[in-house]
Amino acid sequence: MENCKAGDKVKAIDIAHIDRGSKVRKKDLVVQEIPLTILLNGTEVATLLCSPEKLDFLIAGYLLSEGFINRDTKLGPIDVNPKGWYAQVTAEGKVTLFDGPARTRLVTLGCGGSLSFYRTIDAPGHELLSSSLRISCHKISEFMKEFQSRSVTFRKTGGVHACALCDENKILCYAEDIGRHNALDKIIGECFLKGLSLQNSVLLTTGRVSSEILIKLLKAKVPVIVSRSAPTSLATELAQKMGITLIGFARGTRMNIYCGESRIDTNDKTPLKT
């Protein structure tokens, strides 16, 4: 990890750029990736590959999303050592350290270290997510426009995903990471540490929407997800079962509503500001 300073999100390296067989040496920016090992109450629980930014939010969100802690757990200070990229965190109250067989049926998908226990899906009788949120497609297009203009690292390197959380009026928080799961966990962690509810919020993402993303949303009780990209079949099925509104390919004034249409108001036809 030489040349890797804490907080640096991009790194300049020497490359050879080729065009039609002609070679030019130049500097290029690549997105930073670090392996972050998390110790919870002294036990190593995971090593995430992630962008070195908002690591406290990432750790809190990861532990919560993956069921190591719950909303009533009291987290102590999160102590990140940037030299070795490990973090120690203590938790009081409900703490689950998976061990042996409980760990086997795990699932890892999508950019951004995460263990999701597929028993979550298997578990019968998950409650339908209830939320009174209603939002216009016009507002969603406005959010997506602002969201994309924020992603400086993406524009520099083409190598990160971004997530943002909005209420009915504005973007509340924003996170980037090389992993789309990590970006979402950073948002979930930030809200957890700040005591914010996600119950009437809209999650924006640049990444594809797979079943694991849906499971994270369900646990965090986020009722609406809007992606620039495609969902998978399993994600659309889960969204339907869970009562989550799933929107994909949200670009400009266009979007596809895969399910949960009743939360989206199409009557507001105000043109997008350019």
Place this chain on the structure above:
Amino acid sequence: MENCKAGDKVKAIDIAHIDRGSKVRKKDLVVQEIPLTILLNGTEVATLLCSPEKLDFLIAGYLLSEGFINRDTKLGPIDVNPKGWYAQVTAEGKVTLFDGPARTRLVTLGCGGSLSFYRTIDAPGHELLSSSLRISCHKISEFMKEFQSRSVTFRKTGGVHACALCDENKILCYAEDIGRHNALDKIIGECFLKGLSLQNSVLLTTGRVSSEILIKLLKAKVPVIVSRSAPTSLATELAQKMGITLIGFARGTRMNIYCGESRIDTNDKTPLKT
């Protein structure tokens, strides 16, 4: 998993398409995602979220890449049950079933279920990958052009990654998956099951190149990787240390060589066929 037939890579679902506040109901294709649980000699080792295609290759490649088996292990028939999406496989010889602490320092990154044990990176004295392969940038551009024209599912759904393996002359095998790690494991598994060496091959990918992808390449002894997308800082550092040629943003006649330039011949300036 209703409506999910074995082998179906895409699924037609009803959506509401919005454009400037006008709603049109239509059919849309989404890419299939299934949870596949792997039992190795009767022990559940992982559940991967993946595309339901070439699952035998995926399973063999995953077990090999992640160190459950090695090249000398004899795999029995791979028995995939499409109804419950689980697969049973037996192995004779070297089989490592990780248990307890060995499993903790794992890393999960990138689209496509994988456990990579970060001890691989930590392990000192990894041999530099040796290969006499030399290839022209012109040939690489030709490969990328053919590679991209193959991805039918991507063009239908925008939801999959693809990988292909080439020798100096042609594309040898091709795989798609919702996860970029899975797509690579399918290639590695196919070569393992068919007894093909990867030592003088070039790996093409649509996906971003993170450290885990590099570790898989190192284990499989693939000397050159070419991506349409961006690498991370850790991937470029690892490629340098491992002696792997890493090329990113290969589009049209352009590409960036991040390291291992000596394997790439820039003298061939034949124009690309259009």
